Amino acid sequence: GTSGVSGAAIANWYGSFSDSNTQSVNGANTATVWTYDTTDVANGISINSGTNGASQIKVANAGVYEIGYSAQIVKTQGTSANVTIWARVNGNDVANTSSYLSLVSNSAYQLPFVSFIFQLNANDYVEFVFESDSQYVQIEYIAADTTPPLVYPAAPSVIIIAKEIGVAVAGTSGTNGTDGSSGTSATSGLAGTSGTDGSSGTSASSEIGRAHV
DSSP, X not given: OOOOOOOOOOOOOEEEEEEOSOEEOSSTTOOEEOOOOEEEXXXXXXXXEETTEEEEEEESSOEEEEEEEEEOEEEOSSSOEEEEEEEEETTEEOTTOOEXXXXXXXXXXXXXXXXXXXXXXXXXXXXXXXXXXSTTEEEOOBOOBOSTTSOBOOBOSEEEEEEEOXXXXXXOOOOOOOOOOOOOOOOOOOOOOOOOOOOOOOOOOOOOOOOOO
């Protein structure tokens, strides 16, 4: 009979991470990598420490992932400022991942949310970087307010969400081929014709002897 279809193995890899610190750019026109100190929920994705601190969003399994950020960006003083944010994979800038925004007033928050689709191998990691032409730009943490009437939870300086969206599906088993037809039996040969019996031989005549006187 035909073989059944193989089942697909499905695993869910995900993570949500944040930071409870205010992070300033390292200086004007200086690329600064974001770091994280809180894992809210995770399976197969983790925060790993590298040369920039706990900045690496690392996947344990190969796959296609959606990874996004929400950062609470503000300028504390000075004139207007421009800010650029982009992604790196394994320490390398990823093409076409920059987002650009302008901060005009001081203490006026911007809260961009941007997500990307990445094809990642096992143990690859993603980092997010920001840079500004002003040294007064930061992503700011705001503590919870527990005093009524304004009661609200803390606002992390940055929130990361990550999840696998590409699932590897096992290939379908091929259908077994149809058995070949049995060959036709050969026809038996005809029996040969019996030979004709030969004619009986003629009996010899007896010669009558005559007496001579």
